[in-house]
Amino acid sequence: MPNLSFNVDHASPEDENIGEPTVPGQPHEALLLVLPYLSLSGLIAVGEVCTSLRDALRDDVLPWLELIVDDPLSRRMCDEILIEITSKANGKLRTLGLFNCMKITDGGLQTVIERNPLINKLYVPGCTGLTPEGVINAVKTLSAHGNILQSIKINGIYNLQKQHLQVLQSYVQENPKTLEHKCSTHFGLEGDCNICPLDVEICPKCNEVRKVFICPIETCVRKRDRRLSECRGCSSCIPRCIQCGACVEPDDLEEAEAICADILCMRCWLQLPKCDFCNKPYCKQHAEGQLNPSGSRGFVCELCAVYEEDDIDV
Amino acid sequence: MSSSPPPSSAAASPSCPKKMIALRSSDGETFEIEEAAALQSKTLENMIDEDCAGTPIPLPNVTGKILAKVVEFCSKHAEPGVDDESLRAWDAEFVNVEQATVFDYILAANFLEIPTLLNLTCNVVADMIRGKTPDEIRKFFNIKSIFSPEEEEEVRRENHWAFE
Numbered sequence: 105m106p107n108l109s110f111n112v113d114h115a116s117p118e119d120e121n122i123g124e125p126t127v128p129g130q131p132h133e134a135l136l137l138v139l140p141y142l143s144l145s146g147l148i149a150v151g152e153v154c155t156s157l158r159d160a161l162r163d164d165v166l167p168w169l170e171l172i173v174d175d176p177l178s179r180r181m182c183d184e185i186l187i188e189i190t191s192k193a194n195g196k197l198r199t200l201g202l203f204n205c206m207k208i209t210d211g212g213l214q215t216v217i218e219r220n221p222l223i224n225k226l227y228v229p230g231c232t233g234l235t236p237e238g239v240i241n242a243v244k245t246l247s248a249h250g251n252i253l254q255s256i257k258i259n260g261i262y263n264l265q266k267q268h269l270q271v272l273q274s275y276v277q278e279n280p281k282t283l284e285h286k287c288s289t290h291f292g293l294e295g296d297c298n299i300c301p302l303d304v305e306i307c308p309k310c311n312e313v314r315k316v317f318i319c320p321i322e323t324c325v326r327k328r329d330r331r332l333s334e335c336r337g338c339s340s341c342i343p344r345c346i347q348c349g350a351c352v353e354p355d356d357l358e359e360a361e362a363i364c365a366d367i368l369c370m371r372c373w374l375q376l377p378k379c380d381f382c383n384k385p386y387c388k389q390h391a392e393g394q395l396n397p398s399g400s401r402g403f404v405c406e407l408c409a410v411y412e413e414d415d416i417d418v
Numbered sequence: 419m420s421s422s423p424p425p426s427s428a429a430a431s432p433s434c435p436k437k438m439i440a441l442r443s444s445d446g447e448t449f450e451i452e453e454a455a456a457l458q459s460k461t462l463e464n465m466i467d468e469d470c471a472g473t474p475i476p477l478p479n480v481t482g483k484i485l486a487k488v489v490e491f492c493s494k495h496a497e498p499g500v501d502d503e504s505l506r507a508w509d510a511e512f513v514n515v516e517q518a519t520v521f522d523y524i525l526a527a528n529f530l531e532i533p534t535l536l537n538l539t540c541n542v543v544a545d546m547i548r549g550k551t552p553d554e555i556r557k558f559f560n561i562k563s564i565f566s567p568e569e570e571e572e573v574r575r576e577n578h579w580a581f582e
Contacts, residue, residue: 129562134521134543137528137536141544148577152552154563158573177580185579 136160139167143201144189145177168192170199170225178230181205183212190216197223204230204260210238217242224253229303230260236268243275257296257303264313266306276301290349291317291339307338314338320349329353345369346387363405364390381408439466440474441489447482448474451489455496460531479529484522487512491535513542517559 131154139160142150147168151161161167171190173181186208190197197220202208208231217223223246228234239258246253253276258264289297296303305316319326319335326335326342335342335351343352346366360368363379366387376385380402385391437453439462456462465475477485494500494508513520520539527535547555556563565573 129560129564131559131561132521134524134528135559137524138540138543138547141537141540142547145580146544146547148580149550149552149555150547152573152577153555154561155565155569157561158565158569180579182579 130154131157136164139164140170142167143172143174145174148177165192165194165196169196170201171197172199172201172203173205174201174203178202178204179206182207183209183215186212187215187219190220193220195220195222199223199225199227201225201227202231203227206230206232209233210235210241213238213242214245217245221246221249221251224251225255225298226253227255227257228261229257232260232262234261236261236264240268240271243272247275253301255298255301259303259315264304266313269302269304269306269313273302290320291344292346292349307341309337309341312338314340317342317344317349319344319351321351324351325353326351343367345372346389347372362387362390363407366390377403379403379405379408381405441485442474442476443480443482443485444478445482447485449482449485449489451492452496455489455492458492458495458532458534460533462530477530480526481522484519484526487523488526488530488532488535492532495534509538513539517546 135150135157139147139150147161151158168189171193173186181202186202186205190200197216200216200220200223205228208228210233213228213234226239226242226246228239236258239256239261243253243256256272256276258272285299287297287300289300303315304313306312307314307316316336316338321335324335326332343354343357344350345352345360345368346362348369348371350369350371352360352367352369356370357367360370360373361384362368362373362376363382363384363386366389368376368385368387372387373385376387376391378385381404384405386405438450439453439456441449441451441456441462443449453466456466462475480488491512494512495505500508513523520542523535523539524543526532527539546558550558552563555561
């Protein structure tokens with residue numbers, strides 16, 4: 105692969121290969137196709153890279169149709185900025201994804217909704233500045249002109265009650281696409297489902313509005329021991345392994361703990377490397393960067409490493 | 419030129435032989451692909467409907483090297499009875515290639531309108547971009563920034579809210 109010289113502004117005839125950037129120093133064509141897959145923080149960074157990417161974002165509506173606002177922009181997103189950013193979709197916004205954007209208010213949400221009647225995925229989990237009534241208003245507005253919502257996320261909004269859920273469910277379930285869907289999203293596994301009509305339900309055990317999970321194992325421990333037909337409940341009612349989603353009996357909780365304080369089932373616990381001192385593992389997610397880079401037999405976790413240092417000093 | 423063997427592992431029943439579609443790359447190589455696999459491409463699906471007695475479909479935008487891999491991808495994804503986890507692992511290996519190749523896959527998936535391949539490859543590159551500063555993105559993709567000082571100032575002003 106020839107090294108791209110930053111002094112050359114124009115391509116020479118030999119550079120015109122199919123699949124290679126025709127102008128060295130310019131972004132590859134394929135990058136333009138990637139833009140719609142970026143969250144807002146990615147789009148902002150890319151817009152500062154060079155003039156052609158900046159122009160691509162300015163002139164094209166496609167990258168702005170599925171807006172995802174997450175870390176680190178969540179806490180900085182406010183009504184005014186949201187209205188400005190969503191205007192880049194020219195009224196054609198399809199996904200409004202606001203994750204933990206606590207500054208957004210009912211008024212801001214409603215303004216965006218009114219200007220973008222085609223939204224069919226409304227994600228506002230953790231947007232604690234919103235009220236259940238505000239979300240219901242937004243959903244009512246969207247559904248008023250024949251638009252059928254596909255998916256809503258509201259986990260983390262304060263004061264959610266059963267009756268709010270019932271209203272929201274009535275607006276989403278009419279979509280024939282979602283009726284067929286059988287969700288396999290389990291606790292801890294990556295990827296929140298974007299097809300499930302609503303991310304929360306009434307937990308059959310505590311009766312609160314929560315994310316409710318099913319057990320990935322056909323005959324899990326709980327079903328077996330308690331002769332239940334289903335293992336279903338929120339994470340407060342049924343503790344689950346962070347890696348596979350299997351239920352963990354309260355008696356086993358102490359033994360199957362990870363350094364990062366996440367819960368592991370015995371099977372996953374056994375497969376993970378353990379700290380030499382406390383014999384606890386990291387879960388896969390928190391293991392990155394913590395394990396011994398030289399890959400030698402064991403490692404010392406960050407908690408035990410503190411004690412180890414103290415011992416040596418003494 | 420050379421023709422690769424049919425990629426299918428499933429046996430064809432005698433009364434219903436699997437229909438093979440011939441494709442020709444920009445550099446003249448011919449490839450055969452099962453119809454079921456070819457239908458993953460909306461472009462090919464449209465062309466197959468107007469089929470002219472099995473002449474190879476010319477694909478002037480795709481080289482032989484890339485077309486071979488695209489055929490492999492479509493064939494794998496048309497295979498019956500592959501569980502989700504295995505397919506995900508296979509996909510991860512498929513895109514475990516150098517940057518230039520992933521870009522070629524993206525362009526081919528776009529031209530041939532193969533949503534599964536386009537999503538897979540674009541998400542790979544999106545992951546490369548995630549978390550990087552503009553400067554890091556420039557270095558990673560070998561991009562030269564030619565902003566004038568005024569333009570740079572304007573862009574910073576527009577995005578100031580994201581950095582306070």
